[in-house]
Amino acid sequence: VSRGNSSSSSSRRRNQRAMGAPPAQHAADKAAAARLEAKESRGGVNEKQFNAGQLAAKKKAEGQADAEMERFFADQDALQDEARQAFRKYDADNSNTIDAEELRAVLADMNFFEGLDDAGQTELVQNTLGEVDTNSNGTLNFSEFTSCFNKLKTKCEEKESEGVKLPSIFGAELSAGEQLRVKAMPKMLDRSVFLPRKSEAASKDYFDTTAVRDKMFKADWARIDKKASFVAFKQEVGLAVYDSKAGKLKPQPLLKFFKTALRGQYDMLCNAYTYYGCRDVSGAFHAMDYSEYIEFAKSAGFRDTSADPKAPQKFGAMNLLNLFADLNEEEEAGKNKKKAKENEVNIDDAFMRFEFLELVMRMAMKFPQTADPKAAFQGFLIFCRNNLNRDAKVSVEDRNLFRKDRLYTPETCSVFFNFQHELRSIYTTMIGTDFKDATVEEWLWLCKRIGAVDAHLPAEKGVHDVELSLMFAWSQMAMTDEIKDRDSYTTMSFTEFLEALGRLADVKDLPTKDDLEAHGYENALEAVAETERAKYPKLQRRASSEFYTYPEKTRSLDKRLV
Secondary structure: OOOHOOOOOHHHHHHHOOOOOOHHHHHHHHHHHHHHHHHHHHHOOOHHHHHHHHHHHHHHHHHHHHHHHHHHHHHHHHHHHHHHHHHHHHHOOOOOEEEEEHHHHHHHHHHOOHHHHHOOOOOOOOHHHHHHHHOOOOOEEEHHHHHHHHHHHHHHHHHHOOOOOOOOOOOOOOOHHHHHHOOOOOOOOOOOOOOHHHHHOOOOOOOOOHHHHHHHHHHHHHHHHHOOHEEEEEEHHEEEEEEEOOOOEOOHHHHHHHHHHHHHOOOHHHHHHHHOOOOOOOOOOEEEEHHHHHHHHHOOEEEEEEOOOOOOOOOOOOOOOHHHHOOOOOOOOOOHHHHHHHHOOOOOOOEOOHHOOOOOOOOOOOOOOOOOOOHHHHHHHHHHHHHHHHHHHHHOOEEEHHHHHOOOHHHHHHHHHOHHHHHHHHHHHHHHHOOEEOOOOHHHHHHHEEEEEEEEOOOOOOOHHHHHHHHHHHOOOOOOOOOOOOOOOEEEEEHHHHHHHHHHHHHHOOOHHHHHHOOOOOOOOHHHHHHHHHOOOOOOOOOHHHOOOOOOOOOOOOHHHH
């Protein structure tokens, strides 16, 4: 069950059973009562309104299931249409079949002849034809060609991914001991409150895997490649040239290099996008507005000439305002219904993730210290990583790292298991009566209600809305498509809520039992209240509670949680 459909009541009950909750009917009754009580405490709701909310949620879940099915069939229709267009294009003699010479043109246009002599090309044509020519008549009808065309497309995608050196899903290679520990984790997690992740998450795993990030990159690249601004950019820098005979752009080897290099640094760029996209809490969530874009650019090592037109044109200087305006212009959808739907979701005056990747490539080409575009692009990506790592290390840290080192331990999972019913009630209070996942606004509301915000501390210290928004974003499992999965991309399931609480506990500066006894406090609330009021509090803030410096932790997460 995908997170996109997890809002149905049946999915909630399955999750509760997986976590060891009471039998289904009892759990549903208890959850309904909790929702009523929660809503009453937040403004009141009568039984009629509650039932109406349940009915609306059920209809919404059914609508999501129907939409998922329609999307599946639409994707299948799109594949069929693409094969049909290709068949018409390469059937040069209008015989309603594709012969060997016409198949040769297909293979040539898809770059399968690279490095082959004439004999090798002929052999490849005959082998390809023989694989799908089911009636052995030496030609392909439409059905045979469709099968052949889809296989060739798959091989193209596999070829493009060859040679890409992908980083570890943890951002760094693991030692032999850590690899064994990670390999053993599923056995423990399968009996924990995090079990629903194996059905909710796009990765069907407890971590964001390389496979799901490959799918993310594929979806992002497909959108970039269709943008008019990127089509013009490809011609401008030699990534593609116009083939007047074919009447279309022909990709150049340099484009494949750019795509490969970008995938190699994709995880780092996604981490940076999430970090800087949460810096302005007044803007849209999971989108990079202008102020966040400027902060990213400066952290990455750029100087903005639009802010100071007289500034010397040195290394890393560019007009950031013009670049933002050029890339953020929404393209007209016309009669394209799919594009119209994307435009509805695409946030105005802010970069979506795929637009951010185009921005990175544009910046690289405005940045070069060498005439070689390959060296310029690679150098730019390394330059960005080094500057971001120095300016804000957490901006490039992988979210899987916290899960591996802090969250997924037997002790932490035991704490969550023991408090699961109380935590479920808190989550229900946060989301109200609707069967849905939590939004970032609801998370911020809850954190203020429970006193998690350090209003007495300056912005660079303690926990504020920016840090809480980042905890929310980092606790989400990766979603494949930021536009199709937009609802799930911007909400938090119950298991993600548990991770967010873990991240909050890991940086929230709370006193230990020894601290309370040493300074004569009866409980933690008294100590926190005195610390917030006093000019010179008895308890000083611990270095291990710093958010941005990744300090060494002296207490395990389970102790911080309790």
